[in-house]
Amino acid sequence: MAGSIYNWVDERVGLTEAIAFARHKRVPAHAQSFWYYWGGISLFLFLVQIFTGILLLVYYRPGAEAFESVRQITYVMHFGWLIRSAHSWSANLFIFSVIVHMFSVYFMKAYRRPREIGWLTGIALLFLGALFGFSGYLLPMDELSYFATKVGLQIPASLPLLGPFTATILRGGPDVSEFTVQRFFALHVVILPLLFLPLLGLHLWLVQKHGNALPPSELAKPEPTRKSIPFFPNFFQKDLAMWLISLNVLALLASVFPWDLGKQADALSPAPAGIHPEWYFMAPFHMLKILGNWLPGASGEVVGILLFTVGLILWVFIPLYDAQNKIGHRGRIAHYFGIFAVTALILTTALGYWGIR
Amino acid sequence: MSDLLIDNSKLVETDSTPTRRAFVAAAAAAGLCYAGALAYPIYRYLASPAEMAADQVAVTEVTLKGANAMPAGAALMFKFGSSPAMLIHGADDSWVAFSAVCTHLGCTVQFEPQMNRIHCACHGGVYDPHTGRNVSGPPPRPLKAYKVAVAADSVVVSRA
Numbered sequence: 213m214a215g216s217i218y219n220w221v222d223e224r225v226g227l228t229e230a231i232a233f234a235r236h237k238r239v240p241a242h243a244q245s246f247w248y249y250w251g252g253i254s255l256f257l258f259l260v261q262i263f264t265g266i267l268l269l270v271y272y273r274p275g276a277e278a279f280e281s282v283r284q285i286t287y288v289m290h291f292g293w294l295i296r297s298a299h300s301w302s303a304n305l306f307i308f309s310v311i312v313h314m315f316s317v318y319f320m321k322a323y324r325r326p327r328e329i330g331w332l333t334g335i336a337l338l339f340l341g342a343l344f345g346f347s348g349y350l351l352p353m354d355e356l357s358y359f360a361t362k363v364g365l366q367i368p369a370s371l372p373l374l375g376p377f378t379a380t381i382l383r384g385g386p387d388v389s390e391f392t393v394q395r396f397f398a399l400h401v402v403i404l405p406l407l408f409l410p411l412l413g414l415h416l417w418l419v420q421k422h423g424n425a426l427p428p429s430e431l432a433k434p435e436p437t438r439k440s441i442p443f444f445p446n447f448f449q450k451d452l453a454m455w456l457i458s459l460n461v462l463a464l465l466a467s468v469f470p471w472d473l474g475k476q477a478d479a480l481s482p483a484p485a486g487i488h489p490e491w492y493f494m495a496p497f498h499m500l501k502i503l504g505n506w507l508p509g510a511s512g513e514v515v516g517i518l519l520f521t522v523g524l525i526l527w528v529f530i531p532l533y534d535a536q537n538k539i540g541h542r543g544r545i546a547h548y549f550g551i552f553a554v555t556a557l558i559l560t561t562a563l564g565y566w567g568i569r
Numbered sequence: 570m571s572d573l574l575i576d577n578s579k580l581v582e583t584d585s586t587p588t589r590r591a592f593v594a595a596a597a598a599a600g601l602c603y604a605g606a607l608a609y610p611i612y613r614y615l616a617s618p619a620e621m622a623a624d625q626v627a628v629t630e631v632t633l634k635g636a637n638a639m640p641a642g643a644a645l646m647f648k649f650g651s652s653p654a655m656l657i658h659g660a661d662d663s664w665v666a667f668s669a670v671c672t673h674l675g676c677t678v679q680f681e682p683q684m685n686r687i688h689c690a691c692h693g694g695v696y697d698p699h700t701g702r703n704v705s706g707p708p709p710r711p712l713k714a715y716k717v718a719v720a721a722d723s724v725v726v727s728r729a
Contacts, residue, residue, distance in 0.1 A: 290616070292614055
């Protein structure tokens with residue numbers, strides 16, 4: 213019975229070829245193999261986001277009723293608090309694992325030929341992930357999300373020329389209001405997924421096409437001495453184990469530390485004490501603040517944004533100027549740039565939190 | 570797969586070595602626990618409105634303030650628990666109340682005083698406005714009737 217069903221499906225979609233392909237695929241095994249799991253962990257957390265997001269969509273109402281509907285989800289609907297908490301925690305874990313994934317790719321030099329597009333789509337996915345975070349943060353329309361969005365939209369507003377116009381369009385008016393929630397909602401559940409999913413498809417397909425990249429230390433070894441394991445089932449089982457660990461960590465965090473819902477946003481009440489951006493925006497915010505303080509005058513902020521942008525462009529286009537597969541001068545500069553970036557991110561995040569202590 | 574088989578053949582079965590069958594059973598049990606732990610909150614979450622409506626079904630009486638002043642030949646729509654209902658003050662000064670849910674496919678019916686009937690626009694079902702009896706069209710049963718008591722400043726509708 214099972215055999216004849218398998219044959220029926222196999223004849224039509226080619227299961228045997230797919231399995232043969234998966235058998236053929238191998239994953240390098242070496243001292244840095246641990247970092248290969250982080251793309252898979254990110255993918256798992258993204259799937260959790262889709263799943264819990266759809267569940268929240270069942271009761272969430274954007275616009276003027278946004279806060280009331282989130283209050284209902286959190287306090288009235290059975291286990292609504294857990295689903296909302298899982299969505300928020302998984303969003304944060306997703307950003308974290310994507311950042312780990314990005315730095316591991318960077319230091320293993322996995323962006324080099326022919327994987328440049330894998331790197332660029334990955335960066336685009338991280339950028340979209342940050343936009344997911346920023347737009348999703350407003351949706352409960354409590355005090356924190358209201359002021360965070362107000363402050364966050366000051367960044368495009370402070371840019372010259374089109375800045376104020378862009379901020380007003382994003383905001384849907386001169387101030388954050390129910391119109392902002394409505395359009396952020398459309399952004400969060402329609403526009404961003406429409407951009408994210410095809411990019412993710414391309415990213416995953418490129419991983420299949422090129423396989424896992426070897427770090428320079430492995431490339432230096434002669435080919436016969438390099439070790440590898442079959443993707444299916446060996447690496448796949450380990451991947452699943454990592455997914456299971458991620459699920460357990462998420463379940464623990466979501467249930468033991470349920471996500472808070474603050475007071476309803478009110479333009480007339482003062483900003484709550486100790487308000488700060490989400491941790492993954494802390495570093496860029498604080499870098500801008502430091503650069504703005506260093507540089508004299510009102511132009512300081514604009515120059516800060518420009519300097520920051522130059523750093524970002526250097527980071528994004530690393531595959532174009534560190535393309536050589538040898539351990540050369542440029543390769544070492546890229547390595548030091550990476551160490552500088554990690555140090556700057558950790559330091560400014562710590563300084564940011566120190567400042568609001 | 571061949572790697573795994575070779576590994577297995579090296580294992581020596583002793584009393585403390587779990588068999589493949591025991592391992593699969595344990596893994597399946599753990600999987601079922603996970604599935605249950607995920608499915609139960611999700612089911613309860615999705616079923617929340619149904620549970621709240623079930624609480625409302627327990628309603629046995631509704632007081633309609635000021636409805637006693639309604640003129641003869643008029644009708645008032647109201648909610649009895651979670652489902653729509655109608656109070657009719659007949660031209661002959663009679664008071665009746667029915668469930669406003671058509672017994673055919675559940676549309677909300679309406680009172681048409683000029684035609685002296687209760688009509689369902691979905692499939693043309695017609696009920697008698699005095700008794701709730703299904704007169705013509707597809708409805709299989711009469712509308713559910715409620716007890717009506719007119720007080721000094723309200724009308725009290727209760728389960729018959």
